[in-house]
Amino acid sequence: MKVLYICTHNRCRSILAEAITRHVGDGVLIARSGGSNPVQAV
Numbered sequence: 617m618k619v620l621y622i623c624t625h626n627r628c629r630s631i632l633a634e635a636i637t638r639h640v641g642d643g644v645l646i647a648r649s650g651g652s653n654p655v656q657a658v
Contacts, residue, residue: 618646626651 630649637647
């Protein structure tokens with residue numbers, strides 16, 4: 617299953633959600649994150 621997390625800047629929430637999903641998903645879940653108005657650096 618693929619999961620995409622989107623937030624405004626892709627600074628914290630979506631990145632954290634992606635990391636947790638990857639950890640808990642144990643290879644079954646494919647997680648990515650992005651922002652609608654991303655910043656240049658985290």
